[in-house]
Ligand SMILES: NC(=O)C1=CN([C@@H]2O[C@H](COP(=O)(O)OP(=O)(O)OC[C@H]3O[C@@H](n4cnc5c(N)ncnc54)[C@H](O)[C@@H]3O)[C@@H](O)[C@H]2O)[C@@H](O)CC1
């Protein structure tokens with residue numbers, strides 16, 4: 001699902017209005033009709049109360065027009081204004097005039113007014129039309145008081161375009177924002193509906209067309225996406241009836257240390273469950289027996305080690321194993337040592353097939369290995385802590401900008417894990433994941449993801465599709481697990497067991 005930035009939306013609206021000659025008031029009426037329909041959906045009967053909070057921009061204009069439509073349909077509507085009248089946009093002024101012509105009386109919102117608060121407490125729905133994509137500073141004064149009132153009352157809030165106070169391009173809250181049951185957005189969803197706090201506040205999201213023609217819509221570049229069911233429909237390769245295990249990839253996983261015996265098993269079992277033909281798991285010699293015990297399907301290879309971690313002597317064995325493999329994963333549970341750094345460096349320089357570098361593989365890269373020296377597509381899968389170590393400094397911008405900048409500069413695909421994991425591609429495209437839940441926030445989850453990812457790469461998916469596809473599928477397996485076991489008790493092992501169900505739609 002394509003997303004738009006605030007600037008792109010403004011350019012698109014401007015193009016529709018000034019170049020195609022579509023009336024801005026018509027666009028606003030269309031937006032308001034969709035908003036009114038959603039608000040009316042919250043009523044038990046048409047005569048119930050609705051409070052509409054309008055700001056001084058065109059988002060307020062949507063609210064004013066929706067107020068007129070709802071009142072005409074029999075609702076008991078009050079419209080509260082929070083902006084300075086002198087600064088109202090022309091379209092808001094026109095919508096207020098139409099509201100008055102229809103018999104409505106816009107009121108000034110007075111913070112703390114007991115009569116207003118008591119009336120609003122008896123409403124069936126509140127409409128938040130304070131700010132949309134034009135928000136440019138933290139909420140203060142009357143708009144802030146209106147948001148605080150909305151959050152205090154136990155009345156469902158429906159947002160016009162985006163919850164006011166949510167920054168459209170990042171999802172960050174500027175000052176405060178209402179918790180909404182529904183958001184009705186126009187033309188394209190925005191990043192702020194999926195990322196950051198904004199993703200938690202918008203409630204059910206509906207996207208309404210407001211009459212901007214197809215030819216104009218294509219002006220928004222295909223750069224930012226929220227991955228949805230539609231995008232992943234054809235994700236996995238078909239398994240032909242006459243195929244054999246060689247058709248589903250040989251993958252090499254280099255993982256584990258004496259202190260981390262779970263990570264290799266999570267990754268290897270996840271790769272098996274995601275459909276790999278052959279999984280080779282290279283681990284330090286001292287845990288070979290443990291891993292062999294844990295993994296029936298994977299072929300466990302013993303690697304030279306020192307004190308439970310890979311030694312430089314492991315490098316030639318790993319490189320030998322790498323030959324003939326279709327994809328490689330290095331990192332989960334390796335710990336930190338000279339041998340680990342040597343192995344990561346050697347694999348990076350030698351590998352000719354897609355390479356996933358995760359966890360301690362990323363830590364080994366931080367500061368001392370040049371990731372530009374490589375001959376294969378590289379996918380890095382850090383969480384925020386690992387990412388900052390990789391950058392060598394704290395993140396200074398929002399997750400999306402930071403991830404995109406890194407992917408473009410390094411030429412690597414970056415999967416920045418966390419709530420709404422971001423996959424950034426070297427060409428500037430960014431995919432925001434929509435699956436997953438807090439039950440997955442447990443040690444071992446990341447190892448499951450990297451195993452699924454290397455499996456998809458081995459099965460021949462392009463590195464781009466494998467990256468955002470594995471993240472989505474991993475979240476889906478997590479969601480299936482949470483629905484069966486609950487978020488508290490679910491484990492990475494449960495998630496691995498849920499991968500088959502998560503892949504069953506294909
Ligand atoms: N023709 C169009 O452009 C359409 C616009 N529509 C609506 O218009 C919205 C965008 O309208 P605007 O660009 O007027 O912007 P907004 O209505 O989002 O409001 C921003 C206005 O308030 C000011 N402002 C920003 N942050 C503030 C703050 N923290 N405190 C006080 N004032 C602040 C800004 O200077 C700006 O004038 C969309 O989100 C959408 O709801 C829809 O009606 C569809 C068509």
Ligand SMILES: [K+]
Pocket residue numbers: 059128129130131132159160161162163164
């Ligand atoms: K709003």
